[in-house]
Amino acid sequence: MNYVRxxxxxxxxxxxxxxxxxxxxxxxxxxxxxxxxxxxxxxxFIQNEYIKNLQPTILFLDINMPTLTGWEFMEQFExxxxxxxxxxxxxxxxxxxxxxxxxxxxxxxYIKGFISKPLTREMILSVAEAExx
Amino acid sequence: xxxxxxxxxxxIENTPLGFIEWDNQLHIKSLSKQAEEIFGWSIEEFSENEKxxxxxxxxxxxxxxxxxxxxxxxxxxxxxxxLNRNYTKDGRVIWCEWFNSVLKDKDxxxxxxxxxVQDVTERKTIEERLAYNETSLKEAQAIARVGNWEINMVRNxxxxxxxxxxxxxxxxxxxxxxxxxxxxxxxxxDSAYAIEKVGEAFKTLQNSSFDFRFIRKDGVIRHGYSExxxxxxKNRNPVRxxxxxxxxxxxxxxxxxRTKMVNELMxxxxxxxxxxxxxxxNLRAPVANILGAANELKVPGLSAEEKDLLGQGLNESVxxxxxxxKDLNYILQVKHNINEPKEKVCFSELVDEIKISVKNLIxxxxxxxxxxxxxxxxxxxxKSYLYSIFYNLISNSIKYRQQQVPxxxxxxxxxxxxxxxxxxxxxxxxxxxxxxxxxxxxxxxQFHANTEGKGMGLFMVKTQVETLGGKISVKSGINKGTxxxxxxxx
Numbered sequence: 001m002n003y004v005r006x007x008x009x010x011x012x013x014x015x016x017x018x019x020x021x022x023x024x025x026x027x028x029x030x031x032x033x034x035x036x037x038x039x040x041x042x043x044x045f046i047q048n049e050y051i052k053n054l055q056p057t058i059l060f061l062d063i064n065m066p067t068l069t070g071w072e073f074m075e076q077f078e079x080x081x082x083x084x085x086x087x088x089x090x091x092x093x094x095x096x097x098x099x100x101x102x103x104x105x106x107x108x109x110y111i112k113g114f115i116s117k118p119l120t121r122e123m124i125l126s127v128a129e130a131e132x133x
Numbered sequence: 134x135x136x137x138x139x140x141x142x143x144x145i146e147n148t149p150l151g152f153i154e155w156d157n158q159l160h161i162k163s164l165s166k167q168a169e170e171i172f173g174w175s176i177e178e179f180s181e182n183e184k185x186x187x188x189x190x191x192x193x194x195x196x197x198x199x200x201x202x203x204x205x206x207x208x209x210x211x212x213x214x215x216l217n218r219n220y221t222k223d224g225r226v227i228w229c230e231w232f233n234s235v236l237k238d239k240d241x242x243x244x245x246x247x248x249x250v251q252d253v254t255e256r257k258t259i260e261e262r263l264a265y266n267e268t269s270l271k272e273a274q275a276i277a278r279v280g281n282w283e284i285n286m287v288r289n290x291x292x293x294x295x296x297x298x299x300x301x302x303x304x305x306x307x308x309x310x311x312x313x314x315x316x317x318x319x320x321x322x323d324s325a326y327a328i329e330k331v332g333e334a335f336k337t338l339q340n341s342s343f344d345f346r347f348i349r350k351d352g353v354i355r356h357g358y359s360e361x362x363x364x365x366x367k368n369r370n371p372v373r374x375x376x377x378x379x380x381x382x383x384x385x386x387x388x389x390x391r392t393k394m395v396n397e398l399m400x401x402x403x404x405x406x407x408x409x410x411x412x413x414x415n416l417r418a419p420v421a422n423i424l425g426a427a428n429e430l431k432v433p434g435l436s437a438e439e440k441d442l443l444g445q446g447l448n449e450s451v452x453x454x455x456x457x458x459k460d461l462n463y464i465l466q467v468k469h470n471i472n473e474p475k476e477k478v479c480f481s482e483l484v485d486e487i488k489i490s491v492k493n494l495i496x497x498x499x500x501x502x503x504x505x506x507x508x509x510x511x512x513x514x515x516k517s518y519l520y521s522i523f524y525n526l527i528s529n530s531i532k533y534r535q536q537q538v539p540x541x542x543x544x545x546x547x548x549x550x551x552x553x554x555x556x557x558x559x560x561x562x563x564x565x566x567x568x569x570x571x572x573x574x575x576x577x578x579q580f581h582a583n584t585e586g587k588g589m590g591l592f593m594v595k596t597q598v599e600t601l602g603g604k605i606s607v608k609s610g611i612n613k614g615t616x617x618x619x620x621x622x623x
Contacts, residue, residue: 013418015446019425022439026432064414066579066588072568095418098410117418118425 001132004056004089007033010042010073011062011093020060020093020119027124039068043076050084056133060093060119061111063101070094074108089131091115150232151250157206157243171229171252173222191218191226208243211235216253228257271295278380282310286371300357300380302349315378320346320354338363338371344381356385411576415457419450426450460589464576467596473515480506480523480546480555483516487524491531500531500540509548512621518597525590526617530559535612551623558616564609573607 007024009017017035024033036042063070070092077085092105095117105114112131115123145152151168155161160183164176172189174182182189190198194217204210212234219229232249271294274280280297284290293310301318308314312331319327323345330343342360349355361376426446429435435443484504488495495502512519527542534540540560547554564573564580572578574595577588598605598619609615 013422015422015449016418016425018442018446019422019429022429022443023425026429064418095421096414097417098413117421118428120425120428 003028003031003128004058004131004133005031006055006057007031008042008046008057008059008088009033009035009093010039010059010065010070011035012037012039012065013062016062016117023119023121024124027121028128039065039070039073043073046077046084046088047080050080050087054083054087056131057088058127058131059088059090060115061090063092063094063096071104074110078110085110091127093117093119149251153248153250155246155248157245159202159206159246162245168250171221171227171250172219178222189219191220194218205233205235205246206243208235208237208241211237227252228254275299279377280379281375281377282315283376284312284374286374297378300349300355300378301347302351302353318347318349320348322346334361334374338365344385355380355382357381408576412457412461415577416454419454419457422450423447423454464593464596467518467593468600473517475513476516477511478514478516478519480504480510480512480544483520483523484527484544486520487527490524491528494531498531498534498540500534500542502527502542502544504544506544506546509546509553512553512623514601514621518601522594522597522619525594526557529590530557530561530615533559533561533563533615535560535562548623553621553623555619555621556616557619558614560614563611563613563615564607565611566607566609574605 009020011017014037021033061070089112090110091112092114102114105111145165151171152165153168154163161179198217201215215231218226230251230253234247235243236245238244274296280300281294282297283292291310298305327345334341340362344358347355347357358379358381363371364373366372426443430443488502530542542559545556574591576592579588595605603619603621605619607617
């Protein structure tokens, strides 16, 4: 069993994206990390790339984004084919500490977990362990 | 003749009326058994009273009773009926009804006075109690603002209590009570409902009630409540309909005011919750970045480039944090600055001022700003707030214009009874209200990627409108333009 080698971060906060990429790389070594500060672009990427090339992926998703919220992103994601959805494991990565957001995440079948920012090395390791393929 | 006399004497002894005969000096001549029972004195005791000067007439009634007696003795009056109070032997005061008549000789000289007397104390007491009850009822109705009405369903007649006329502000003498008269005072807005309610009552014979508005004769609109119940005979036929009408204006207005206040408070509370949520999120986000970057910086063996990147991230997060705190400060200041002096602000001047400040942009992008303040062009308000409201709405319309169409921004004012309406409309990109309607005025809420601004504008507009005691609403659709409507009390 190996760690997943592909990571996607969807968050309008570009500083967060830079720090998260660095932390992932430092924790897991050379893995493929893609970041999207515009969620629509993240959705388009998944749709286009994963039709040709299915690969196990962990996606970190923010909630509060101006054009498309994390919840709206999930509505779009649910429309993807089962093959694509099976490859992508989604974790909410939010600065929110609101219990209502956590409850909403728990209630969603396609969301695996809720992580409060910042994304630490320990958190990355425990996610990677849980999602081994 | 003797037989006649006997029969009459028998008759006198057996009626409930007492019989007393006086001479022309008003000395007692005879006293029937019944009269003795009423007063308790025997004829001897009566004579004794006359001698000692004790008068059996209640003091308060003496002056007028004496006057009437004089009239009888002088022959001026031949018969009369007197109702006065008398004393009894055991010291009680009783009400007596006297029928007196004078007997004259052939020369017209008074010989004797004959009196028939009845103790009517019981009747009098009942009458007094009834009168007292009636007064109490009237007073109670006036205080409670409740009138009652009654329909005799057999004779088809209707009676209203005095308070009914007072409630509608009409003169009792000028009208005839009827269901139609009642309905004629109902406010046109409630009239169909009231007619239906009354019609239904007569059809179903069900006890019922309803609230309604009515217009008093003096034109004042009030709130009323009516309730009624039917009375039936043993064959279940309705014989009587009894009801009340109450003026509940004060209670109703207080209730309406309370509901309005509760709704406003709930809305305010929701806004505050949302505000706290957003602020905590926007404070938490840069803090999380600072924590993340600080953690990374601890790791040994970072390249200069990586250190640089993290340092930059730290810097940006700290200034973001600073900005949120500054925004917060600004927002709280606006909410408290309501003490600024109010002045008359002219809308057309305000828009012209703003047009000059954005002149470069509207010239370059060919944006037309039209206004029509012909209905009303002035408001007593805080100028800086109104300027900021106008400026934010106009600059929003410019920011979110549609490409490839001539852009027009229109501002109009409407004057209503005690309200002033400002309508801002554009033909810009619009907002998807179905999806994000509840967030339009939210702090740090943005609907467009790649535009300047940080989601403060409409939040500030709403805050300032509400601080000035107004309300703002929005109508919009994707590519259908946007219309903001602001309402102020004049």
